[in-house]
Amino acid sequence: MSIFKRKDSPNWWIKITAPNGQCVQQSTATTEKLKAKEFHDKLKAMLWDQHRLGIKPSRTWHEVVLRWIQETNDKVTHEGDLAKLRWLDPFLGHLKLDDINLAVIDSIRSAKLKEVKKPTVNRYLALVRSILRKARDEWEWVDKVPKIKLFKETADKEHALTAEQAQRLLSELPTHQHETVLFALATGLRQSNILKLEWSKVDLLRRHAWVPGISSKNGKPIAVPLNEMAVEVLIRQKGKHATRVFTYRGKPIANANTKAWKRALNRAEITGFRWHDLRHTWATWQRQAGTPTHELQRLGGWRTGAMVERYAHIAPDHLSIAAGRIDGILSTATIQLR
Secondary structure, eight states: OOEEEETTEEEEEEEEEOTTSOEEEEEOSOSOHHHHHHHHHHHHHHHHHHHHSOOOOOOBHHHHHHHHHHHSTTOTTHHHHHHHHHHHHHHHTTOBGGGOOHHHHHHHHHHHHTTSOHHHHHHHHHHHHHHHHHHHHTSOOOSOOOOOOOOOOOOOOOOOOOHHHHHHHHHHSOHHHHHHHHHHHHHOOOHHHHHTOBGGGEETTTTEEEEOGGGSTTSSOEEEEOOHHHHHHHHHHTTSOSSBSSEETTEEOOOSSSHHHHHHHHHTTOOSOOTTHHHHHHHHHHHHTTOOHHHHHHHHTOSSGGGTGGGGGGOTHHHHHHHGGGHHHHHHHHHHHO
């Protein structure tokens, strides 16, 4: 048995060689030698059980979060995940995975529900669920995890601007936001893809831009053909920054959902409209102009056609042509029945 003191600590320390040959050295967090001996004996017995009986080591929430962060740092939502994990830490940071039960989850749900609406609460619960499932299914750090249920969500009501509303909004925006909004209406790109757009991903000569897979929501590159309006916006940004396209006072724009944006909406008398609804507006205008579903899917970078079907009702005229293709057959059948 190895119990010793260190010059830099008032507590007793232990040093154990585990059955697998691993050397474990750590503080016992106590200044009493008897308690330190008890800690030593319990830890040694636990290491023996883990090695000889195949019992999994008891992992902590901090351990699983650290590995999660390392393995998912290329996610588009990585920064958002980090913010959520910081909020979750007071509830989970002191726990081992085996101690995370439905009562703990319920406390998280109740606390967050006091701050935000149910869909946002779901984002936090879904993150905890994903991490725990990964620890169980992929890393085999725990045998079971609590079954975390999310609130039932109704589909978000998507708002599309009319041309007249868009004109009013654009006229109320400061210049730098006017340009980002106009580019969003011209391309349908998401806010993050617009604000982080770099000149290296723009080819004005070929009227083309692209979003790399690492920056797109579905992980696949998005080709962005540039229409006349988009090209004009880009030309006006030339020379303002060496690498980034959209800037304000010489610095890249970090966020578009600002007080100036909200004040412009109020002055334009547009309510219930989010920045992301610019993308819905673009998609709606595309369908109204006759863009078929498969083309809209590629233009918008949606993963599946089902995600574009919500716009199918907007321009049903092309289906009328398809429906009319059997008119001749029906006419023949009708004549034969007379």
